[in-house]
Amino acid sequence: MDGEIHLCSSCTVLGARLATEPEFSYLVAETFHGLEQSSASGCHLCRLIRQRLIYHGDENIEALRNATSGIFLEATLEHILVESPLPRNGRAVLWPRYELGDEDENGNDNDAASLLTEAVDLGQHGINSLQSEQGLNTLASIARNWILHCLASHETCQLPFSAVSLTSPSSLGKRMKPFLPTRVIDLGTRSEPLTPRLLVSGAEQCRADYFALSYSWGVGTHSAKTTLANLAERQQRIDMSTLPKTIQEAIIFTKRVGIVRYLWVDAICIIQIDEKDPIEGERTHKLDWAIESQNFGEYYHNALCTLAATGSSCSTQGLFLNRPGLDYSVQVCKFLRYNPSGNRLVMKIEPEDPTWSKTTSHAPLLRRGWAMQERAMSMRILHFARDIVFWECNEIKASESSPRALPEESTLTLGEGLMKLSSLIQCIENNNHMTEWLEFATSYSRCQFSYFSDKLSALSGLAHRMQSLTDLKYSAGVWEGNVHDGIVWYSQWMRPIPPYNKIHKAYIAPSWSWASIPVASTPRFILPFKFKGSDFGTDFGWVSPLKIIDLQTEVIGKDSTGPVRNGRLRANGLLTHIDLQDYNQVTPSSKKPLNAIDLSPKGLHQPSDDLFLYLDIFHEELSANTSMVPCLLVAEEHDPESGNRRIKSAAIALRPTGRTHNGVDEYIRIGLIVIPRAFFESSNETVVDIV
Numbered sequence: 149m150d151g152e153i154h155l156c157s158s159c160t161v162l163g164a165r166l167a168t169e170p171e172f173s174y175l176v177a178e179t180f181h182g183l184e185q186s187s188a189s190g191c192h193l194c195r196l197i198r199q200r201l202i203y204h205g206d207e208n209i210e211a212l213r214n215a216t217s218g219i220f221l222e223a224t225l226e227h228i229l230v231e232s233p234l235p236r237n238g239r240a241v242l243w244p245r246y247e248l249g250d251e252d253e254n255g256n257d258n259d260a261a262s263l264l265t266e267a268v269d270l271g272q273h274g275i276n277s278l279q280s281e282q283g284l285n286t287l288a289s290i291a292r293n294w295i296l297h298c299l300a301s302h303e304t305c306q307l308p309f310s311a312v313s314l315t316s317p318s319s320l321g322k323r324m325k326p327f328l329p330t331r332v333i334d335l336g337t338r339s340e341p342l343t344p345r346l347l348v349s350g351a352e353q354c355r356a357d358y359f360a361l362s363y364s365w366g367v368g369t370h371s372a373k374t375t376l377a378n379l380a381e382r383q384q385r386i387d388m389s390t391l392p393k394t395i396q397e398a399i400i401f402t403k404r405v406g407i408v409r410y411l412w413v414d415a416i417c418i419i420q421i422d423e424k425d426p427i428e429g430e431r432t433h434k435l436d437w438a439i440e441s442q443n444f445g446e447y448y449h450n451a452l453c454t455l456a457a458t459g460s461s462c463s464t465q466g467l468f469l470n471r472p473g474l475d476y477s478v479q480v481c482k483f484l485r486y487n488p489s490g491n492r493l494v495m496k497i498e499p500e501d502p503t504w505s506k507t508t509s510h511a512p513l514l515r516r517g518w519a520m521q522e523r524a525m526s527m528r529i530l531h532f533a534r535d536i537v538f539w540e541c542n543e544i545k546a547s548e549s550s551p552r553a554l555p556e557e558s559t560l561t562l563g564e565g566l567m568k569l570s571s572l573i574q575c576i577e578n579n580n581h582m583t584e585w586l587e588f589a590t591s592y593s594r595c596q597f598s599y600f601s602d603k604l605s606a607l608s609g610l611a612h613r614m615q616s617l618t619d620l621k622y623s624a625g626v627w628e629g630n631v632h633d634g635i636v637w638y639s640q641w642m643r644p645i646p647p648y649n650k651i652h653k654a655y656i657a658p659s660w661s662w663a664s665i666p667v668a669s670t671p672r673f674i675l676p677f678k679f680k681g682s683d684f685g686t687d688f689g690w691v692s693p694l695k696i697i698d699l700q701t702e703v704i705g706k707d708s709t710g711p712v713r714n715g716r717l718r719a720n721g722l723l724t725h726i727d728l729q730d731y732n733q734v735t736p737s738s739k740k741p742l743n744a745i746d747l748s749p750k751g752l753h754q755p756s757d758d759l760f761l762y763l764d765i766f767h768e769e770l771s772a773n774t775s776m777v778p779c780l781l782v783a784e785e786h787d788p789e790s791g792n793r794r795i796k797s798a799a800i801a802l803r804p805t806g807r808t809h810n811g812v813d814e815y816i817r818i819g820l821i822v823i824p825r826a827f828f829e830s831s832n833e834t835v836v837d838i839v
Contacts, residue, residue: 153481156191162221163193166495167484170225177219180212180233187476195476196242196499197221197230202473203502203535204240205232206510209472225487228497244495246485274501274536274549278468287537288404290548291530294539295407295453298528299323304542304570305527309449309613325355326450330440331374331417332358332410333386335403344399346374346382346416358410360451361398362522362529364513365415365598366462369395372415375422376432386416393466394457401455401467408452414444442707444518445525445609449569454526456519459534461512467532473502474535501549502535517595518606520588524567525609542570566610576617582630585614586673589625589662593671594642601654603663604711611709623701624712625663631699632692633675635660635717636782636798638762638820640670640741651766658701658715659817660800660838665764669743674783674798690798691786695720697835716839718812722781723834724799724827729775731759743767743819760822761801769818778802779821780836781828797825805839812837 155163162174176197177183183201186194197219202209215233222229228242275283298305306323328349336342371390374382388396395413402411419436422429448454459469478499485495508531513519523529523540531538539546544553565575565584575581588610597603604624615622626634645667657663662671675690701715726747734746745767747759763770779799802815814837 153192153479154190156186156189156194158186159191159193163483166223167486169223170486170488171223173220173222175218175220176230179217180215180219183219184213192479193481193497195478196481196497198476199473199478199499200230200240200242201232201237203500204506205234205237207234207237208534225485242497243500244485244497246493246495248491248493274471274474274547276474277471278532278537279470284401284404284468287548288401288406290551291401291453291537291539292405292407294530294541294546294551295405295528298541298543302541302543307527307542307569307573309446325357327353328356328358328410329412329417329443329447332412333399333416335399335409335411337409338406341403344386344388345384346379346386347410348383356410357408357452358412358450359398359402359405359408360412360448360454360522360526361395361414361457362448362454362513362519362526363394363398363457363463364461364516364519366464369415369463372413372463373420374416374418375420375424376429377422377424379419382416392463394460394463397467398455398457412447412451438705441605442608442705442710445521445612448522448525448609449527449613451526451528453528453530454522456513456523456526456529456531458508458511458513458531458538460532469532469534471535501547502533504538504545504547504554507533507536508538508540515594515596517592517597517603520592520595521606521609525613527569542568566614569613572614573617581614581618582627582633583676585627585630586633586676590671590673593639593662593665593669596668599654600666601656601711603656604709607663608707608710612707615709622709623699624657624661624715626661626699628699631696632694632782633673634662635800636675636690636692636820637662637671637673638798639665639743639764640672640762641665641743642668642670642741645742655713657712658717658839659764660717661715664817670741689786690783692783693721694780694782714839716809716837718835718837719780720833720835722828722831723836724779724781724831725776726759726779726821726823726827727776728770747821758822758824761819762821763801763819765818777818778804778815778836779823779827780834780838781831782820784825795825797823797828799823800838802836802838809837814839 158176162176165172165174177186177194180198180201183194183198187198201212201219205212211234212232217231217233217235219233220231222231228244229239230242231239275286277283278287328347331346331348334342334345334347369392372392372395388399391399395416398413399411402408418440419432420429421433455467457463457465457467460466480499481497483495483497485493487493508514511531511533514523527541529540531540537548538554539551546553564571565580566572566588572581572584575584592607597606607625611622611625614620618627621628639662651666653666656666662673665671675692697718697720699715699717701712704711704713728747730750731747732750734748741762743763743766745761745763747761779801781797781799783798785796799821800817801819801821803818805814805816807814812835817838
């Protein structure tokens with residue numbers, strides 16, 4: 149319903165300034181709490197600003213309510229920037245649209261102080277609440293339509309797990325229902341509802357559609373676990389009251405959609421450790437985990453739809469999250485706006501939905517390592533995000549308020565080329581799949597794990613899919629034909645990280661693999677990219693003089709893309725040594741990663757850019773009695789216009805293990821170092837093993 153705009157006294161003054169000043173700064177409210185009070189009193193512009201600040205940040209609304217900073221904005225003709233009261237959130241943007249203004253019947257401008265032409269009600273943006281029957285039924289209907297339309301119309305969404313091409317004969321109408329996982333939750337049907345129970349597949353697997361759940365366990369999943377002690381009981385009945393909110397709501401929603409009768413949830417469908425019988429319970433869990441974890445990728449791929457608790461950081465928070473951004477009706481606000489040329493304009497500020505990149509790509513769930521693979525392998529996903537539900541399949545992304553499709557430019561996120569089977573096949577056909585793999589590895593390494601030893605396991609489904617498409621050998625995160633690019637990396641450790649004595653020290657991967665780092669970090673692969681302004685920055689690019697002789701890993705179990713017991717890289721290159729006792733080890737400022745060290749020759753008063761070390765290990769592991777560090781040349785700056793001049797270079801910093809293998813000395817990698825090329829002028833080529 150269109151009508152008169154309601155403004156608080158502060159926004160009335162703001163409107164007057166918009167009508168007379170092209171650029172200015174302004175304090176809208178003393179605090180976010182004040183902005184909320186004005187919104188509750190009916191100010192349309194405060195409501196719009198409040199909603200934008202909620203959608204812009206990563207935190208829940210309580211963080212905004214507890215903030216004490218003022219709400220400042222900076223107005224220009226191009227946009228209006230609203231400063232978040234939480235400094236880490238930066239600025240939200242209001243993008244105005246313009247139309248020519250009118251004069252009154254006497255030829256004069258309309259009174260600028262009246263500000264208003266009108267407030268335009270666009271109707272509800274999104275579902276007000278998923279915790280109401282009406283809201284839940286509305287979303288279930290939208291989700292049902294998405295799934296059925298995808299099955300009927302999206303050819304690339306029917307690709308089997310083993311698909312190798314996008315040009316295969318049409319599979320529409322030919323989809324075969326998948327085999328059920330080993331265990332699923334049986335919910336019954338609409339005509340014959342059941343109390344949820346655990347269904348265990350027999351020797352003869354049956355084919356049926358099912359949903360899968362992707363979520364963060366957190367602290368609330370203990371009571372949901374299936375163990376040896378309750379396995380028989382759960383095959384008769386699963387007590388809903390013992391399940392955390394996320395699993396309860398996944399069951400409720402699966403029933404409400406009404407398309408499938410089965411749901412797969414890892415905590416319930418994989419046998420967990422039984423604390424009452426820890427020895428036998430752990431043995432059973434390990435056996436079951438060894439089998440089931442290798443099938444995770446296929447389980448998510450075969451699911452008719454994955455329900456992703458994208459906006460929840462813990463299983464106690466649920467799927468149906470509160471939506472404070474929709475507490476009030478938000479309308480288009482129209483104001484008079486002057487520009488420097490004197491032409492009067494009408495400026496329209498419109499409400500916007502939560503964006504895909506902010507709400508999904510940076511959501512709590514996708515900070516979890518396992519969830520990256522779960523998303524990549526799923527053919528269809530419902531993202532229950534913090535403020536909205538998104539749909540994602542191979543062909544479109546959509547939302548509850550834009551159910552047909554989101555604009556493509558609003559969903560583009562760097563490194564997502566591997567996130568869908570269709571886009572992966574396209575990358576392979578365009579021969580840029582290896583670059584996309586390294587981009588994915590960078591994003592994946594930032595994720596958190598309960599056990600970082602799961603890094604390779606949580607990647608195995610995606611690696612298996614890529615291996616089946618390329619027929620390339622895969623070794624602990626590194627691909628045949630791309631070994632140089634895959635091993636020449638440095639790691640930036642993110643804050644905060646646990647103290648050294650709290651780090652889980654279990655073996656993850658060989659030290660030459662980017663996956664070996666035991667904390668959330670950001671690996672940078674320097675050969676295929678340029679990082680201007682960084683320690684490894686170059687205007688020309690890098691080349692690698694290293695000769696790879698052999699690369700081997702020993703996998704645990706039968707999965708060639710799964711976790712490894714050990715690995716060995718044999719290479720031939722120039723080897724030199726630096727003595728750390730000749731240098732001051734200067735820990736850089738807070739702007740640098742935690743694992744960075746400036747190496748300044750003793751006698752200099754300032755750090756030198758000539759030697760800079762990024763450690764793969766903790767500072768505590770740099771032993772004083774091993775000051776001599778072998779450095780293997782792996783990259784040189786390449787400037788073809790100046791006679792291939794080599795000035796800057798990069799080397800893998802090593803530590804001897806004291807062992808030899810077939811007469812070759814063995815080392816572990818401890819970091820990557822920026823080092824002058826002149827350090828290698830008198831070096832000889834040496835064959836080394838890195839483990």
